[in-house]
Amino acid sequence: MAALGKIRSRGKILIGIIGLALFAFIAEQAVESYNTTRNNEKQQVGEVYGEKISVQEFQKLVDEYTEALKMQQGQENLNDEQMNQVKDAVWNSYVQSKLVEDEAKKLGLTVTDQELQNILSQGTNPMLLQTPFVNQQTGRFDVSSLKKFLADYKAQKMTNPQMASQYEAIYKYWTFIEKQLRMQLLAQKYQSLLAHCLLSNPVEAKMAFKEENEESQIQLASLPYSSIDDSKIQVSESDLKAKYDELKPRFRQFVETRNIKYVDVQVDASAADRAALKKQFADYAKDLAVAADPSTVVRKSTSLVNYLGIPVSKEAYPADIAARLDSMGVGSVYGPVENRQDNTLNIIKLMAKTQLPDSVQYRQIQVMGASAEAAHKTADSIYAALNNGADFEALAKKYGQTGEKTWITTRQYQNAPSMDKDTKEYIASLNTLPVNAVKNIALTQGNLIVQVLDRKGMINKYDAAVIKKTVDFSKDTYRTAYNKFNSFVGANPTAEGIVKNAAKSGYRLQEANEVSTAEHYLAGIRSTREALKWLFDAKEGDVSPLYECGDNNHLLVVVLDKINPVGYRSLKDAQVKEIVKAEVIRDKKAEQLMAKLNGVGSIAAAKAKGAMITPVNQITFASPVFITSTGAVEPALSGAVSAVAKGAFDKTPVKGNAGVYLFQVTGRTMRPVKYDAKAQEQKLRQRAMQYASNFMNELYVKAKVVDNRYLFF
Structure with a gap:
């Protein structure tokens, strides 16, 4: 208790x-x-209509597109620039498909399996012509070939693991194409529905035909705005405000952007660095001159150009190297020589020059055995049988192979990073064997029996040892540049300090405006993703850390000058104010010039007022006319001329883009073109669709798209 x-x-x-x-x-x-x-x-790359896509999901789409592109172009790898294009294409495709899918869902639009089958049966869609299922005789997509592949794919997957991997790559490519086709069909349905809302009629068609083909000739009196000095025009704040309100829709911004000031230091090789590299190259030149096999010299030099030791076409060499080959004698050495365009030092030794086929058709039998000796013995037997008239394909099938005819081209091997002895022997045999000749090639692990069936495109081929190296800076040079720039950044921690003292310290202050999250590189400098991430997390006036970027040869510091939020840019924005001011000045000049021409009743009177008089021909309502006297395109003048009768003088001054105009119509003719009502109406419908194509922009705005790719890619 x-x-x-x-x-x-x-x-x-x-x-x-x-x-x-x-x-x-x-x-x-x-x-x-x-x-x-x-x-x-x-972990979100972005979002559309509030639906988020993770980095893993986006990467999967990028991988799919990358593999498809490799198969289409026959490439093993894509460079950084190509990968950036892939990421942009994937993002744009993802966004557009989400926009269309949202609209299609509201309308009940779908793509059925039967509709897809109809496209496959027709076989004319351009996407289908990029697949391996094209009939080489007709040049059309062959749906039966696709069906056979899909059946074989299932069978190979269960019975032949080696072939399954090849089939898997093609299958993934096909599923990618199929998905793209479905997206394309859905978009076409939506656009077709939209197109049927845009109609034309015979009356409109006749008017449009006349507007396109009725030509006027005029005598033009021009008073250019440039005849009045800008300094003589007074512009008030109220003028700017009124014009801004008029032009405000022009300044709408759909995505947030940022304006920056930055200092970029590119580190280059010093005089001492260049001297050291030239000394090194002098030694390389001596070694190459006496080397019977230059592969060791090239390898030790870490040259940018690999040495294969076989003749290849000029395309295998950099352009500056290829340009020298025909002027060199076999065994001669050229260089060292500097190429300022790619910032390299170069040496060439031409080992051989010969005419060889660019492509060779051949067939082969691969011979293996319990040991190399056993393989050699079997190969000798096959070789003897072939020389005695045995059927090549029958022998190939006996040893579990097809013996099918295959083409090999120079491009397939000339850019290989390296080549072993067996491969060199193999390619040399294919290049030099006469047509129908058979050769037994002894390899390390077995033998190859090859027969050349055809040779095409005899070209010059070159075996050249090339030492090409970038004239690069040393660690000491980089350290010196880094320490100097780091001291500058440390001494100027504020935006004001960077801007004020950059030039005094020997650095150039640069600007970049309208930087968005869609950028791959900040200020066009590679490897600046960390700087981009900083930029879109910073506040106005912030100064970034010192970034080491580019190809490890750039030093960068960034000042966030201004944030341009989504919405309407204000009149306080310097760029906006400059545009508005130019418009106000033009309006005020137009008022003065129009007042000057007030009461003028003839071309002669206009000339007396100081106007330039020029004849202008072939003016139509449909096409804005270009006026040479003012150097501008003037749509308003084209419209005004069409409304004035032949022989009449228009007393009302026309306010144009670059001046004020008066004119007299001196002639009017119709072009000798036959009127086709149906064709004209179709043309108008297509034009209306082009105007309506901006619907994607409207959908984009409504979708509130967020693009955070800069955080990951």
């Missing part, structure tokens, strides 16, 4: 303690939930 009494006496304290504990528990859960949400957000 005493204990209960004590508890009751301290009830308020206990309630407080329990309350605090509960609050701490709830707060902890809230913090954990917030952190989880933040971590999830950090």
Whole structure:
């Protein structure tokens, strides 16, 4: 009882303690939930209509597209620039498909399996012509070939693991094409529905035909705006405000961008660095001159150009090297010589020059055995049988091979990073064997029986040892540049300091405006993703850390000058104000010039007022006329001329883009073109569709697209 009494006496304290504990528990859960949400957000590449796509999902789409592109172009790898194009294409395709899918869902539009089958049966879609299922005789997509492949794919997957991997690559490519086809069909359905809302009629067609083909000839009186000095025009704040309100829709911004100032230091080789490299190259030249096999010299030099030791076409060499080959004698050495365009030092030794086929058709039988000796013995037997008239394909099938005819081209092997002895022997045999000749090639692990069936495209081929190296800076040079720039950044931690003192310290201050999250490189400098991430997390006036970027040869510091948010750019924006001011000045000049021409009733009177008089021909309502006297395209003048009768003088001055005009119509003729009502109406419908194509922009705005790719790619 005493204990209960004590508890009751301290009830308020206990309630407080329990309350605090509960609050701490709830707060902890809230913090954990917030952190989880933040971590999830950090993994989002972007979103469309509130639907988020994770970095893993986006990477999967990029991988699919990359593999498809490799198969289409026959490439093993894509460079950085190509990969950036892939990522842009994938993102744009993803966004557009989401926009169309959202609209299609509202309208009940879908793509059925039967519709897809109809496209496959027709076989004319350009996407289908990029697949391996094209009939080489007709040049059309062959749906039966596709069906056979899909059946074989299932069979090979179960019975032949080696072939399964090849089939898998083609299958993935086909599934990619099929998905793209479905997206394309859905977009076409939506666009077709939209197109049927845009109609034309015979009356409109006749008017449009006349507007396109009725030509006017005029005598033109021009008073250019440039005849009045800008300094003589007074512009008030109220003028700017009124013009801004008029032009405001022009300044709408759909994505947030940022304006920056930056200092970029590119580190170059010093005079001492160049001297050291030239000395090194002098030694390379001596070694190459006496080397019977230059492969060791080239390999030790770490040349940018690999040495294969076989004749290849000029295309295998850099352009500057290829340009020298025909002027060199076999065995001669050219260089060292510097190429300023690619910043390299170069040496060439021409080992051989010969005419060889660019492509060779051949067939082969691969011979293996329990040992190399056993393989050689079997190969000798096959070789003898072939020389005695045995059927090549029958022998190939006997040893579990097809012996099918195959073409090999120079391009297939000339850019290989390296080549072993067996491969060199193999390619040399294919290049030099006469047509129908058979050769037994002994390899390290077995033998190859090859027969050349055809040779095409005899070209010059070159075996050249090339040492090409970038004239690069040394560690000491980089360290010196880094320390100097780091001292400048440290001494100027504010935006004001960077801007004020950059030139004094020997650095060039540069600007970049309208930087968006869609950029791959900041200020066009490679490897600047960290700088981009900083930029879109910074505040106006912030100064970035010093970034080491580019190809490890750039030092960069960035000042965030201005954030341009989504919405309408204000008149306070310097760029906007400049545009508005130019428009106001043009309006005021137009007022003065129009007042000057007030009451003028003839071309002669206009000339007396200082106007330039020129004849202008072939003016139509449909095409804005270009005026040489003012150097501008003037749509308003084209419209005004069409409304004035032949022989009449228009007393109302026309305000144009570059001046004020008066004119007299001196002639009017119709072009000798036959009117086709149906063709003209179709043309108008197509034009209307082009105008309506901006619907994607409207959908994009409504979708509230977020692009965070810069955080990951």
